Amino acid sequence: xxxxxxxxxxxxxxxxxxxxxxxxxxxxxxxxxxxxxxxxxxxxxxxxxxxxxxxxxxxxxxxxxxxxxxxxxxxxxxxxxxxxxxxxxxxxxxxxxxxxxxxxxxxxxxxxxxxxxxxxxxxxxxxxxxxxxxxxxxxxxxxxxxxxxxxxxxxxxxxxxxxxxxxxxxxxxxxxxxxxxxxxxxxxxxxxxxxxxxxxxxxxxxxxxxxxxxxxxxxxxxxxxxxxxxxxxxxxxxxxxxxxxx
Ligand SMILES: Nc1ncnc2c1ncn2[C@@H]1O[C@H](COP(=O)(O)OP(=O)(O)O)[C@@H](O)[C@H]1O
Ligand SMILES: [Mg+2]
Numbered sequence: 001x002x003x004x005x006x007x008x009x010x011x012x013x014x015x016x017x018x019x020x021x022x023x024x025x026x027x028x029x030x031x032x033x034x035x036x037x038x039x040x041x042x043x044x045x046x047x048x049x050x051x052x053x054x055x056x057x058x059x060x061x062x063x064x065x066x067x068x069x070x071x072x073x074x075x076x077x078x079x080x081x082x083x084x085x086x087x088x089x090x091x092x093x094x095x096x097x098x099x100x101x102x103x104x105x106x107x108x109x110x111x112x113x114x115x116x117x118x119x120x121x122x123x124x125x126x127x128x129x130x131x132x133x134x135x136x137x138x139x140x141x142x143x144x145x146x147x148x149x150x151x152x153x154x155x156x157x158x159x160x161x162x163x164x165x166x167x168x169x170x171x172x173x174x175x176x177x178x179x180x181x182x183x184x185x186x187x188x189x190x191x192x193x194x195x196x197x198x199x200x201x202x203x204x205x206x207x208x209x210x211x212x213x214x215x216x217x218x219x220x221x222x223x224x225x226x227x228x229x230x231x232x233x234x235x236x237x238x239x240x241x242x243x244x245x246x
Contacts, residue, residue, distance in 0.1 A: 020069030047219035102144025113158030149180030
């Protein structure tokens with residue numbers, strides 16, 4: 001592909017998703033879904049259970065095959081790349097339920113993260129400890145014995161080791177005490193402000209979205225049905241309309 005002029009490159013979205021469909025077997029869950037994310041943004045995705053939020057995350061990282069449409073990351077078409085190649089380009093995924101290794105120590109989990117989200121640069125553990133000092137203090141502790149909030153810090157810290165440019169977070173507040181949720185929100189904000197990082201966060205916790213997100217998209221039936229500001233999402237009437245939350 002011919003190189004684009006530098007000017008166009010700088011205006012380009014970090015990630016552009018255009019008309020994608022994907023699903024399981026012959027079942028199409030995502031239907032003609034499009035959106036874009038700019039560098040350093042925190043984009044929230046909300047929607048009722050079962051509308052396809054996790055399916056979208058898995059499709060972006062390459063765990064599910066694209067049936068239709070295109071995914072561009074940093075100007076490169078990655079929609080047919082294997083997950084490892086997408087990780088190498090700088091996309092990291094923190095799955096719903098966190099996916100850490102409970103029986104291994106915190107440090108061992110971090111070391112494994114090098115291979116998970118790594119994009120070939122030197123692993124930077126100091127950087128992870130700067131954002132998550134508790135992971136250094138708890139280095140030798142078994143990951144499964146930590147609190148939900150600490151485990152979530154580990155799950156995020158683990159992908160951070162590989163220096164990704166885009167982190168996909170799937171319901172980070174799930175199973176975490178409310179006061180800790182806000183602490184994690186603040187760390188996510190600091191990451192995008194101080195590092196070359198962009199975040200897509202799938203969340204049900206509207207307070208967390210309100211405090212961290214720059215922008216919010218609502219999903220229903222496998223597609224994006226509305227774009228909202230964080231203030232709108234905090235509005236009870238709006239939340240009721242789009243999320244059927246009382
Ligand atoms: N492994 C799977 N096999 C078949 N269908 C699935 C699988 N995972 C999810 N689904 C279906 O895909 C739809 C979207 O699921 P999901 O993306 O997990 O929703 P959300 O994350 O928004 O709650 C649901 O109807 C769900 O039943
Ligand atoms: Mg989900």
